[in-house]
Amino acid sequence: MKLKIWTAALTTALAASQLLGCAGMSHADDAVVDNSHSSQALAALPRQTGPKKIVTIYEFRSSVPEVQAGGATDMFTTALIKSGAFAVAERSRLSQGVMAEKQLNGSGVATGSSASSKVAGADFIFEGTISEANQSGSQNGGGMSFGGLNLGGGNNKDSIGIDVRIIDASSGLVIDSVDVRKSVSSSQLSMSGLGSMIGSVAGHSVDANVNTGRRDGVDQATRACIETAVAELVKRYGAE
Numbered sequence: 001m002k003l004k005i006w007t008a009a010l011t012t013a014l015a016a017s018q019l020l021g022c023a024g025m026s027h028a029d030d031a032v033v034d035n036s037h038s039s040q041a042l043a044a045l046p047r048q049t050g051p052k053k054i055v056t057i058y059e060f061r062s063s064v065p066e067v068q069a070g071g072a073t074d075m076f077t078t079a080l081i082k083s084g085a086f087a088v089a090e091r092s093r094l095s096q097g098v099m100a101e102k103q104l105n106g107s108g109v110a111t112g113s114s115a116s117s118k119v120a121g122a123d124f125i126f127e128g129t130i131s132e133a134n135q136s137g138s139q140n141g142g143g144m145s146f147g148g149l150n151l152g153g154g155n156n157k158d159s160i161g162i163d164v165r166i167i168d169a170s171s172g173l174v175i176d177s178v179d180v181r182k183s184v185s186s187s188q189l190s191m192s193g194l195g196s197m198i199g200s201v202a203g204h205s206v207d208a209n210v211n212t213g214r215r216d217g218v219d220q221a222t223r224a225c226i227e228t229a230v231a232e233l234v235k236r237y238g239a240e
Helices: 002-023 037-043 069-083 098-106 194-202 218-237
Strands: 053-057 086-088 124-146 149-168 174-192 209-215
Touching: 037 069, 037 218, 053 069, 069 086, 069 124, 069 218, 124 218, 149 218, 174 218
Parallel strands: 053 086, 053 124
Antiparallel strands: 124 149, 149 174, 174 209
16 A cells, blocks of 8 residues: 555656656747747738838847847847838948948949948937846745655746837937836756655665756747837837
């Protein structure tokens, strides 16, 4: 009878560990086009016709170690383009692309007349900051012990956010701001004393521990915040 109880407890523990591990696994390894709710919201925005306001962003700042400023800048630029509401002027890599091409043209190496043309000036400049990572904003946990087997687990809910300032390029005045927040959840299961329980049945001294966990992608949360912020910018400044 005791062996059956131990076996049931062991089976339950291993099943819980396997379920948590599988929860963090993708159902497919193939790359897919981003189809998140925030991305769909951008795609659903009315397409602008005629001349568009010219906007640009130089670089995001990030106080969150998991989010690189350059990556956030690229995400923001991509979101602006996906919205279809603005003409986006390159600035963060201007010297690596546009200016290098103009130099080639000016030296006669490249054809065309790009060297004599000015780059487009922006109507608005966006400044972005990854400003918040509230560690363990809410958390809960628990555990149990049975026959030498100790089970424990918990959930944490952090948050990440961005702040975007809108600057009038002609005056340099900050005329507006948008801030967006999103939670980032994580869960963990730990199991110790598994070997002791098995050993007590088998008559051998063994030990084993199992730890598994899952955390939502910080990059995905960042992109969702950025796309939501851009959707709001479109509402405020996208129309002529």
